Amino acid sequence: MLETPNGYSMDKSGRRIVIDPVTRIEGHMRCEINVDDQGVIRNAVSTGTMWRGLEVILKGRDPRDAWAFTERICGVCTGTHALTSVRAVEDALGIQIPDNANSIRNIMQLNLEIHDHIVHFYHLHALDWVNPINALRADPKATSELQQMVSPAHPLSSPGYFRDVQNRLKKFVESGQLGIFKNGYWDNPAYKMPPEADLMATTHYLEALDLQKDIVKIHTIFGGKNPHPNWLVGGVPCPINMDSVGATGAINMERLNLASSIIDRCIEFNNNVYIPDVIAIGNFYRTWLHGGGLSSQACLAYGDIPENANDFSTENLHLPRGAIINGNLNEVHDVDVRDPEQVQEFVDHSWYTYGEPGRGLHPWDGISEAQYELGPNAKGTRTNIKELDEAAKYSWIKAPRWRGHAMETGPLARYVVGYAKGHEDIKDQVDGLLRTMDLPFEAIFSTLGRTAARALESEYCGRLQKYFFDKLVTNIKNGDTHTANVEKWDPKTWPKEAKGVGMTEAPRGSLGHWIRIKDGRIENYQCVVPTTWNGSPRDAQGNIGAFEASLMNTPMERPDEPVEVLRTLHSFDPCLACSTHVMSPDGDELTTVRVR
């Protein structure tokens, strides 16, 4: 038994289970747990299995192009990396963007939050709670009644509608194309909903598919194209010309009207479908309040969505900024990502070396010198690890810490910080949800709380999106069509050396890019991504990271079918989509599941 400074008792005497997703995009993750004879998780080890250094590809390149590269490092959140990158370059070079660019960037970033949250819930996470195979046994009439009770405002609720969906589903499953629904543990008792609730949620999965196709059009309207929208250091690359016509080219009335209707549809979906579903599903799982991990102890948010252009002060941000440590919600610390004492990365349990133990480096001074070695108690070989030794180095993810504390980041962290700061919109939403569900405040510190915070945030982001859309239209009506500032486009206008930082709240958490520019070229580029915070290994003091903490003390119905592990890991929306192998103790592959 080992006590960690952040309050966990780690016991690795029980059976070890390895859950290993192997893919090649950033943030690849493997998880090992020990369960006791009651099937309760008593030790958790989260590891990133892939080396990835952005400095490897960006060194010596033009800083004005960095966004295009960073847009490709991740298969999920393209735009948020691009935005962080242009902000970092603008910060380094002192470039001020126009008001319209600020509104458009906010609309794009909020769009990404909403799209990601909806897609995450319905397409990646819902299957941890919802059983689409069970939905085949539902009574369409009873489903219709359930739908009308859960969300009276949602028009798609007739028995015939649910019967049609059920038939479509039946046909799909019978054709043997289980496809998107394969690899589920559909007979696991961890699934607790009646067939009607499963059918209702599966139906909304299809409705969300249709909606998400429209949501992404906003990226095409303002970013010129999708899935890889254009970005620009100094503003946004789309001109505004209200006299033009057509669906491509400059922003015009026709395109603004399309954007406006999509924004309204999202608001409607969040209110009538997404939030009611989370409440309905949550009610069936209301006693399953595991997975809170660090959320009640240590939360970090950089904040985002500036009201006024070029002002990243805490008061100017709609998504809250702050840090909570030691579980003290009465004190929210301000966060300064430039301060070398605040954000630091440690590598004592990571496969890197800083030359001396216990050393933390601020990202501006970040180095990534690999030191791949397994601990004395690891099992397997260097190329085929059966079991990691978490007492030694065990991950390619560094351990970022805020003033030495392991932190959770993401929607729940943002909502805990916002709530603690008395952010009115957030407080109203959280209190309202808890009242509706008749749950105490502490209930938000859970896997379900993380899932609910994401839904509430999607709704809040929808309102903010409408706000910035109106702000943009008003500004244009007042005659301002300026979208880019190219005064410092020419590298000749730049200082010989410069450094900057860009921050965003990505859908899955706080994202920062730190850049150093020398002679017009990138000298060093470091990204600390949300999954690095959440998926971090232990640090020199032995503090465990957010993924690890969230798994601790969770009981499993069937340890060989890690529904509960996936449910909690998925609730963080880790930045990866991968095939996961569940290994038996002797290393045989038992089955394959998917982890995102």
Next chain:
Amino acid sequence: MESCNLYLTAGAKLAVSQPGKMEDPVASQTNPENILVMGIGNLLWADEGFGVRCVEHLSQNWAVPPNVHLLDGGTQGLYLLPFLEAADALIVFDAVDYGIEPGTMKLVEDDEVPAFMGAKKMSLHQTGFQEVIATAQLLGRCPDRLFLIGVQPVELEDFGGGLRPLTASRVQPSVQIAVEKLREWGVQVQPGQTVAHDLADPSLTRDAYEGGRPSEDVACRTGDDRFFPAKV
């Protein structure tokens, strides 16, 4: 499933897989109206950029009419659904690990395509794209015709790297095959260029990307033995 190996003029080995389903005589006579030609994969991972480079090459060397949409699909999943739904026919370029000799090209049609894309759990985008096809099928809006032009990659584990020479030599023949398929579908394809908005940013075109790579001395490329076995 029948397979045979052919040799292309460029010396590329070609494995052809016949579609498993019966030819529909009506469908085979109707030419598709809207065609999507897409490259998928992550261009930051060496040969995984193959698909994206093929579409780039096609746009630089051939003029296609507006009903043929050229798209860099990257590693995106559901973002690609709207493009799929708008198409009657789809041509996909991709580096796929078939476990065969590197550089071997493989052509797969229609019903066989999803299975082939998932033959090996290799990368994010294949899981993603297989899922996109399955999702389009669930919605009843998958293109009627699918044509996959795949190549067995030489090297994937080189973050920041470009196409290996053998893989690069398969780009032109792959594009040629796509052109022939388009012509078979009644499309007028002429030598020339196509201005396509949905391709990679200029800083990521093959020449700019590969030419601008920092040297290994400047930016270390080694790491985990599991992924960099040559560096033990």
